[in-house]
Amino acid sequence: MAEEEGALPPKSDFSAWYNDLLWRAEIMDVRYPVKGLYVWYPHGFAIRRHVYGLLREMMDRSHQETLFPLLIPEHEFMKEAEHIKGFEDEVYWVTHGGKDQLDVPLALRPTSETAIYPMYALWVRSHADLPLRLYQIVNTFRYETKHTRPLIRLREITSFKEAHTVHSTWNDAQEQVEAAIAIYQEFYDRLCIPVIVSKRPEWDKFPGADYTIAIDTVMPDGKTLQIGTVHHLGDHFSRTFSIMYEDALGAQQYAHQTCYGISERSIAALISVHGDDRGLVLPPEFSPVQVVVIPIPIGKRKDEVLLAASRLLETLQKAGIRARLDDRDLRPGAKYYYWEMRGAALRIEIGPRDIDAGMVVSVTRTGQRSQIPVDQLVSGVTDVLGGEAARMKVRAGEMLRSRIRPAGTTDELVAAVGEGVAVVSWCGEKNCADSLEEVTGGSVLGTEARLGDIGGIPTACLICGSNGKATLVGRAY
Template structure:
C-alpha cells in the first residue's frame, strides 16, 4: 500500500499544512487574482455558517442585529483624530462614480464606528434609549501592506462581527466590556478553543479607545493569534459624533460606548487548533456534516445495504443530526480518508455483517471505534458526539498549557519564544521597558491583567527595570 497517497504535510510543518488543507478540505480557494482576497468554497462557507450562527445565537440574547452601509463619507471618517491615525494608511477610497470624480470621497469601511455613530447620534435621545446594543456581520476592507494570509491577514475581511453598544455611564460600559468578554469565552468554549484574555498595552489598544481587552489563542507553531477584541470607548466617539442623551434630571450627557469584534480568524483558529496530520477535526457543534454513513456494499448485498443505510440516515436526520450518506462509487477506504480530511466528527459504517448482527460501527475522528446496537443508535450517537467535544477541548487545553511558561529574565524569555512558547513575565507597565522587551526578544507584549486558568496573576520585579511589575504575556504574534 502506498502510505503517501494523498498525504498532507504533517501538522508540525504548520505553514505548509495550513495552506494545503485550505484547498484540500475545500475551505478557501486562494487563486483569486487580487492580493489578500480569497474565495470561500461551499464547504468552508458551510463551516462559517454554523460558526457564525452560534455567534448570532449568543448575541441575540440581548443584542439586535442591524446593517450599516459599506461606504463612509470622508468627512465622517475623518472626524475622530486617533481613529484616523490608526486606520488612514489602510483605507481603500472610492473616488469615482463611473468616470465622474466624486465631490466627497467614500471610504470602504475598515471598521464601522464612523458609519454607525452618526446614526447613533440621531437614535439616542434619552436615558430610556439606553443601553443600546447592536451588532452587524459584514465585510470590511483594509489595505494590508504586510504579507497576507487566508483567514488571518486579509484585505477583505469577509466575516466581521462587530457589536456597538451605548451606555449612560462609564461603569455601565465597563460592565458591558466584561459581559462581552464572557460572551466570547462562551463562544470559544463552544468551539473547544482555549483562549487567553488580557488587557492590551496602551500603544496597542484600539485607536480611540480607553482600553482594549483582547482574546488570543495559540496556534500550532506557537504564535499567538488575536481572535477577538473588546474596547471600552469611553466618550471619545460620543463627543466627536455628539451622541448625547437627556438624563433623569433633564441634563444632556455624553454617552459612554463600547465595541467588540470577531472576524473569520475564529475559523482559522478552529481549523488550526484542532486539525491533525490527517486533516481537519471539527467540533460537532459546528461541523457541517456531523455524521457520515459509509455503506459497505459487497456484491449481492448492495441493494440491501443501501436500503438499510437510507433508513439509518433518515432516522438520524429526523433526530436532528446533520447526516450525510455517502453512496459514491468509491472504495470504502477512500471515503474514510475523504471525510477524515474534512473533519467529520463521527463516521458510521454499515455493512452486511453489521446488518445481520443488528449493529452499527462508529469511528470517532478523535480516535477510537465503538459498536452500537442498531436500535440504540440515536442516544449512542448523541453520547459519542459529546465525548468527541470533550476530548477536543481537553486536547486543545493541554496544547495551550504546554505552550505557556513563566520566565524571570530576558535571555530565557528569548529562548522560550524561539522555542515556540508564550511566556509570562513581570513588567512594570512602562513604555520604555515594554519596547525593550519587544526589541530584545523580537516578540510582542500581548497584555496584562491576564485571565487564564494557566497563568497565575502574580506580581514581581519587572524583567527590565526591577520595579514592581504585573504578570504579562509575551509572545510571537500573527
C-alpha cells in the same frame, strides 16, 4: 471541486499544513485574482454558517441586529483624529462612479464607528434610550501591505461581527466590557478553543479607546492569534460625534460607549487548534457533516447493504442529525480519507456482517471506535458525538497551557517565546517593553491576563528591576 493529489503536510509543519488544508478540506480557494481576497467554498461556508449561527444566537440574547452602509463619506471618516491615525494607511477609497469622479470620496469601512456614530447621535435622546446595544455582521476592508493569509490577514474581512453599545456612564460601559468578554469566552468555549484574555498595552489599544481587552489563542506554531477584542471607548467618540442624552434631571450628558468584534479568525482558530495530520477536526456542533454513512458492500449482498445504509441515513436525518450517505463507487479507504479531511465528526460503516449482527461500526473523527445497535442508532450516535466536544476541549486546553510559561530571566523569556507565550514581570514603561520585544522578536501582548495563578514570576521588571506586574509576551500573527 478541489482535486486530491499527494498528501497533507504534517501539522508540525504548520504553515504548509494550514495552506494545504484550506483547499483539500474545501474551505477557501486562494486562486482569486486579487491579493488578500479569497473565495469561500460551500463546505467552508457551511462551517461559517454554523459558527456564526451560534454567535448570532448568543448576541441576540442582549443585542439587536442591524445593518449600516459599507461606504463612509470622507468628512465623517476624518472626524476623529486618533481613529484616522490608526486607519488612514489601510483604507480603500472609492473615487469614481461610472466615469464620474465623486464629489466626496467614500471609504470602504475598515470598521464601522464612523458610519454608525453619526446615526447614534440622532437616535440617542434620553437616558431611557440607554443602554443601546446593536451589532451587525458585515464585510470590512483593510489595504494590507503585509503578507496576507486566508482567514487570518485579509483585505476583505468577509465576516466581521461588530457590536456597538451606548451607555449613560463610564461604569455602565465598563460593565458592558465585562459582559462582552463573558459572551466571547462562552462562544470560544463552545468552539472548544481555549483563550487568553488580557489588557493590551497603551500603544496597542484600539485607536480612540480608553482601553482594549483582547482575546488571543495560541496557534500550533506557538504564535498567538487575536480572535476577539473589546474596547471601552469612554466618551471619546460621543464627544466627536455629539452622542448626548438627557439625564433624569434634564441635563445633557455625553454618552459612554463600547465596541467589540470577532471575525473569521474564529474559523482560522477552529481549524488550526483542532485539526490533525489527516485534516479537519471540528466539534460536532459545527461540522457540516456530523455523520457519514459508508456502506461496505461485499459481493452479492451489495444491494442489501446499500438499502440498509439508506435506512440509516433516513433515520439520522429524521432525528435532525446532519448525515450524508457516501455511495460513490470508491474503495471504503478512499472515502474514510475524504471525510476525515473534511472533518465529518463520525463515520458509520455498515457491511453484511453488521447487518447480520444488527449493529453498525462507528468511528469518531478523533478515533473513538464503537459498535452501535441499529435499533438504538440515534441515541447511540448522540452519545458518541456528545463526548467529542469535551475531549477536544480537554486536549486543546492542555495544549494551550503547555505553551504558556513563566520566565524570570532573559534566557527563559527567549525560550518561552520561542515555544509560545512568556509570562514575565514588566514595570509598565515603554522602554522596557521595547527591550522585551527586541530580545524576543515578539511583542508585549498584554497585562492583567485572566489565566488563574501562574507561579514563578518575580515582582521585579525583567528589564529594569523596578516593581513590575505579570505581562504576556509572544509572537503574534
